[in-house]
Amino acid sequence: MTTCSHVHASSPTAQAIATALSVAEAKCIAQGERWTPPRRRTYELLLQAGAPVKAYDLLSDYAAEGEPPAKPPTIYRALDFLLAHDLVHRIESLNAFLACTADGAHFAEFLICDCCGGVEELALGIGGPAAAAASHRGFTAVRTVLEVHGICAACA
Ligand SMILES: [Zn+2]
Ligand SMILES: [Zn+2]
Numbered sequence: 829m830t831t832c833s834h835v836h837a838s839s840p841t842a843q844a845i846a847t848a849l850s851v852a853e854a855k856c857i858a859q860g861e862r863w864t865p866p867r868r869r870t871y872e873l874l875l876q877a878g879a880p881v882k883a884y885d886l887l888s889d890y891a892a893e894g895e896p897p898a899k900p901p902t903i904y905r906a907l908d909f910l911l912a913h914d915l916v917h918r919i920e921s922l923n924a925f926l927a928c929t930a931d932g933a934h935f936a937e938f939l940i941c942d943c944c945g946g947v948e949e950l951a952l953g954i955g956g957p958a959a960a961a962a963s964h965r966g967f968t969a970v971r972t973v974l975e976v977h978g979i980c981a982a983c984a
């Protein structure tokens with residue numbers, strides 16, 4: 829996904845992707861869910877990208893490996909499932925999706941490089957204090973999103 833000419837850390841290895849896929853499958857089965865081919869394939873494409881991908885780009889990449897072409901609802905259902913299980917994050921300001929391999933708590937807090945498009949996940953837990961402040965005002969917080977745009981260290 830990198831479009832700039834700055835030097836970045838290498839993209840995820842095939843081994844890292846295979847590991848992430850088996851971890852996701854085990855997590856899914858442990859929760860009594862089915863790890864279907866569309867769920868697996870969608871997650872795999874996002875892992876390979878290593879950066880946020882828009883749903884329509886997933887659609888065109890999905891069919892690239894001799895698989896039957898995906899229909900949009902297939903991709904959207906797979907994304908909904910992956911989002912619900914903390915395997916994928918939605919980057920609101922880019923309208924794109926990012927694979928997540930982090931364990932434990934997930935926060936929608938990201939550093940987004942406007943040069944290379946790279947995204948780093950933060951784990952500040954800012955949603956906690958935000959929800960507390962909201963609750964003081966009688967406001968029920970459902971979701972907090974922090975997306976910091978700028979230039980990453982490799983692009984600076
Ligand atoms: Zn995450
Ligand atoms: Zn960058």
Ligand SMILES: [Zn+2]
Pocket residue numbers: 832833834943944982983
């Ligand atoms: Zn750059």
